[in-house]
Amino acid sequence: MPATISSSLCTVAALSGRRDSQQGGNKQRVVAQPLAAGAVTEAPPLASAPRRRGGADELVAWKSIRQERWEGALEVEGNLPLWLDGTYLRNGPGLWDLGDYGFRHLFDGYATLVRVSFRDGQAMGAHRQIESEAYKAAREHGKLCYREFSEVPKPDSFTSFIGQLASLFSGSSLTDNSNTGVVRLGDGRVLCLTETVKGSIVVDPDTLDTVSKFEYEDKLGGLIHSAHPIVTDTEFWTLIPDLIQPGYVVARMDAGSNERQFVGRVDCRGGPAPGWVHSFPVTENYVVVPEMPLRYCAANLIRAEPTPLYKFQWYPDSGSYMHVMCKASGNIVASVEVPPFVTFHFINAYEEKDEEGRVTAIIADCCEHNANTSILDNLRLHNIRSFTGEDVLTDARVGRFRIPLDGSPFGELEAALDPEEHGRGMDMCSINPAHLGKEYRYTYACGARRPCNFPNTLTKIDLVEKTAKSWYEEGAVPSEPYFVPRPGAVEEDDGVAISMVSAKDGSGYALVLDAKTFKEIARANFRYGLPYGLHCCWVPRDK
Ligand SMILES: CC1=C(/C=C/C(C)=C/C=C/C(C)=C/C=C/C=C(C)/C=C/C=O)C(C)(C)CCC1
Numbered sequence: 297m298p299a300t301i302s303s304s305l306c307t308v309a310a311l312s313g314r315r316d317s318q319q320g321g322n323k324q325r326v327v328a329q330p331l332a333a334g335a336v337t338e339a340p341p342l343a344s345a346p347r348r349r350g351g352a353d354e355l356v357a358w359k360s361i362r363q364e365r366w367e368g369a370l371e372v373e374g375n376l377p378l379w380l381d382g383t384y385l386r387n388g389p390g391l392w393d394l395g396d397y398g399f400r401h402l403f404d405g406y407a408t409l410v411r412v413s414f415r416d417g418q419a420m421g422a423h424r425q426i427e428s429e430a431y432k433a434a435r436e437h438g439k440l441c442y443r444e445f446s447e448v449p450k451p452d453s454f455t456s457f458i459g460q461l462a463s464l465f466s467g468s469s470l471t472d473n474s475n476t477g478v479v480r481l482g483d484g485r486v487l488c489l490t491e492t493v494k495g496s497i498v499v500d501p502d503t504l505d506t507v508s509k510f511e512y513e514d515k516l517g518g519l520i521h522s523a524h525p526i527v528t529d530t531e532f533w534t535l536i537p538d539l540i541q542p543g544y545v546v547a548r549m550d551a552g553s554n555e556r557q558f559v560g561r562v563d564c565r566g567g568p569a570p571g572w573v574h575s576f577p578v579t580e581n582y583v584v585v586p587e588m589p590l591r592y593c594a595a596n597l598i599r600a601e602p603t604p605l606y607k608f609q610w611y612p613d614s615g616s617y618m619h620v621m622c623k624a625s626g627n628i629v630a631s632v633e634v635p636p637f638v639t640f641h642f643i644n645a646y647e648e649k650d651e652e653g654r655v656t657a658i659i660a661d662c663c664e665h666n667a668n669t670s671i672l673d674n675l676r677l678h679n680i681r682s683f684t685g686e687d688v689l690t691d692a693r694v695g696r697f698r699i700p701l702d703g704s705p706f707g708e709l710e711a712a713l714d715p716e717e718h719g720r721g722m723d724m725c726s727i728n729p730a731h732l733g734k735e736y737r738y739t740y741a742c743g744a745r746r747p748c749n750f751p752n753t754l755t756k757i758d759l760v761e762k763t764a765k766s767w768y769e770e771g772a773v774p775s776e777p778y779f780v781p782r783p784g785a786v787e788e789d790d791g792v793a794i795s796m797v798s799a800k801d802g803s804g805y806a807l808v809l810d811a812k813t814f815k816e817i818a819r820a821n822f823r824y825g826l827p828y829g830l831h832c833c834w835v836p837r838d839k
């Protein structure tokens with residue numbers, strides 16, 4: 297039966313107090329196509345009816361999602377490859393408003409999961425809020441109830457302040473707002489993640505239902521971990537920072553299991569606390585543990601008001617280090633001092649070998665912010681919502697570490713290509729997963745066309761030719777270009793890069809680029825623009 301998209305979709309997530317100014321001009325691309333049963337889902341009303349700050353000219357990328365969930369057919373422009381058969385999922389902080397209170401930092405928003413399922417050249421889309429305890433409590437009480445990335449619930453008395461401190465140490469007041477990544481585990485479960493261990497949540501990739509908490513069945517403990525585990529069909533590697541005796545625990549988990557196994561430990565070499573470890577790279581035989589001078593800070597963890605570096609502190613004199621652990625033995629095979637760096641996202645790593653096939657060094661690439669912590673300030677909502685035409689985005693580059701395995705005390709860090717190639721913007725990267733931990737040539741990321749206040753291009757980097765190709769649309773905010781290989785592909789860039797774009801006119805679409813030419817093949821238009829999001833995964837249909 298032909299279905300039209302209901303105009304009675306429960307408007308306006310009450311948490312966000314959205315008004316219809318964000319309708320995106322009138323450029324709605326309403327489709328009247330056959331939809332799957334239950335294609336349109338009404339959002340249940342939320343707790344309060346708040347006001348929302350911010351003008352009508354704000355980009356849809358930085359506005360809270362307008363309703364809790366939606367599902368329907370997408371209008372496709374262009375030709376989707378027929379081999380593209382599966383589901384693209386993207387996670388990210390999509391709801392920043394609580395009653396009449398607005399979060400201040402991008403990373404605080406409640407998790408919004410977006411799905412685009414491709415089949416036979418057609419696309420179905422959906423989005424839904426993840427039902428974390430933090431989100432449900434905020435919805436029920438119309439206020440912040442857990443400690444988020446930058447914000448802390450306001451204690452209403454001194455006793456409740458003391459109670460909050462105690463619960464910080466037990467972890468009970470920490471958020472489980474799983475707003476950062478989404479991965480498909482080897483056993484098929486789909487897991488949303490953030491940096492708090494309790495914020496590991498299993499979701500259903502078809503319905504976007506919140507299924508359960510992912511509980512680790514081991515004694516490793518830890519309240520926080522790297523938001524980006526390394527996940528393959530057979531295993532899962534994670535890093536758990538130790539804030540008491542500064543260091544990191546490296547752990548591994550088999551696919552199908554919930555039990556992490558202790559592999560080894562790295563002791564920090566500098567500063568009073570471990571460096572922030574949002575992600576880390578692996579090679580075929582080694583785990584690379586970065587220790588950057590932007591370190592966790594116990595005092596800032598306790599503070600009620602955000603500090604300039606949130607829960608972290610910059611210790612330039614503490615040194616920067618890269619440690620290499622053997623996956624098989626847990627032994628540290630190298631620990632070198634490197635130039636100062638700031639990174640959130642490692643791109644990949646591999647083993648450099650001599651003519652005899654002996655491993656001489658580890659090469660590890662990352663999105664490196666020129667050792668400048670200002671990127672955290674760039675990502676405050678006030679800053680990203682108020683672009684004045686001034687070029688204020690901090691420079692970033694592909695930082696390439698060379699970590700010698702011959703006992704030398706120092707490693708190198710250099711730009712892998714001239715950063716001007718990608719407009720000195722570089723973050724939110726993906727690679728062909730077949731090259732994980734191995735030599736590789738291409739990475740796909742968000743770059744910059746200046747002037748800008750946020751990465752605004754999709755960029756394919758050729759690390760051999762040291763060149764870049766970019767996609768750009770004026771005023772659009774694209775998210776992480778996620779590489780999906782063509783089944784049976786031999787060449788590294790044989791596939792597509794998928795990105796969700798929040799367009800200037802308030803609309804939004806899933807953009808499919810040919811990964812070779814980096815030209816648009818197709819776009820699948822949502823009924824309305826969605827907020828910016830962070831990380832993605834691909835669930836092939838037959839897996
Ligand atoms: C809730 C607590 C924490 C949470 C930390 C979180 C949620 C960290 C999230 C970090 C993210 C999303 C980093 C992304 C970086 C993206 C960049 C640089 C993009 C640039 C543009 O393209 C802790 C801080 C762990 C402490 C306990 C409480």
Ligand SMILES: [Fe+2]
Nearest residue numbers: 476523574831
């Ligand atoms: Fe991340």
